[in-house]
């Protein structure tokens with residue numbers, strides 16, 4: 001081992017957990033500090049007392065193309081709590097009532113459109129998904145829902161280059177790359193709890209309710225304690241960009257964000273989606289993706305815009321009405337529900353923001369940055385978060401080949 005000091009990881013979201021696991025498994029002493037009373041950050045589950053069910057802050061899906069995520073899940077054993085669903089994405093259009101299924105072999109688009117989506121011919125720096133694909137026949141039924149789901153950004157501002165990169169990863173990687181991995185027992189059971197157990201197994205420590213107030217290359221000051229750093233100690237700050245900006249002024253410029261709204265409905269009985277799928281894409285609707293887990297139906301609204309400003313009852317009524325139409329349910333009032341508003345769910349993936357995501361080197365000796373917002377070809381996703389944590393651990397430990 002080239003660095004015998006301690007690696008302090010601040011923030012126990014997936015980026016922080018990724019850095020901590022990689023370093024601890026390599027034999028480094030690791031201490032994680034997290035402000036909240038739990039790990040997982042924007043990707044977590046909790047017991048909702050009102051619904052009497054464990055729900056996720058928001059339904060998440062990863063694709064087989066997210067290789068670093070799957071490597072992390074394999075290394076912690078969390079993969080056992082994930083299921084590889086068939087590479088088939090069912091959709092329903094709530095205006096026309098038409099339904100269709102997208103598979104790697106059945107894309108509802110012609111070859112010229114697909115090449116355009118893949119970034120060919122050459123995609124300009126200023127192009128948006130709408131300027132590139134907005135007038136194609138399959139825009140509403142394919143590229144629009146893909147763009148909102150992957151980029152959490154409306155097509156008229158989403159970077160066409162970033163979209164094309166994700167499309168190349170997903171569509172050119174065979175059916176394995178398009179395989180959706182889902183979380184039947186919740187996000188924490190797959191991505192958080194096994195990581196904490198692995199950290200503990202390899203001697204790592206984690207301290208909850210410990211908020212970082214200031215940081216230098218010589219010390220970390222939390223609300224209740226100060227830690228002096230030795231010359232061999234290293235720090236990974238795996239924090240949201242706005243927190244990093246206040247702790248290390250000048251390192252991070254203002255990065256705009258976009259919200260995601262999730263509505264979870266506890267139905268009277270378990271709900272089956274068409275074709276036994278775990279999810280259903282909604283087109284021409286406020287809601288974008290419907291997920292079924294037992295008797296809980298969850299709707300995700302990406303790039304949620306002004307919906308986030310509505311009161312919870314209005315959101316629930318609007319989304320429940322769409323569920324009723326999609327699943328042809330009788331006209332009954334919304335069952336008990338929980339609305340989750342993540343106002344800063346991800347960065348806005350417009351061309352300017354994508355170009356200004358900073359790298360992992362903070363400019364402060366021994367301090368490295370991680371988080372889904374760190375420069376990456378991936379948009380802000382689980383894959384970006386986990387990859388950034390691994391990259392920061394590699395830099396901190398000076399071990400370029402470090403793996404989980």
Ligand SMILES: Cc1cc2nc3c(=O)[nH]c(=O)nc-3n(C[C@H](O)[C@H](O)[C@H](O)COP(=O)(O)OP(=O)(O)OC[C@H]3O[C@@H](n4cnc5c(N)ncnc54)[C@H](O)[C@@H]3O)c2cc1C
Pocket residue numbers: 010011012013014015016033034035036039040041042043057058059060061062210211212213238239240243260261262342344345346370371372373380381382383385
């Ligand atoms: C509703 C929703 C749906 C999503 N859906 C998907 C999806 O389907 N697929 C996908 O790949 N991605 C999805 N994402 C994105 C994914 O959840 C994030 O990219 C990922 O969780 C970010 O992890 P992170 O570690 O970078 O950041 P965070 O999870 O934000 O972690 C930062 C951590 O730092 C802690 N912290 C903050 N301030 C301090 C401080 N001062 N001191 C100590 N700790 C501090 C926080 O409490 C938090 O635990 C979704 C996100 C949301 C919100």
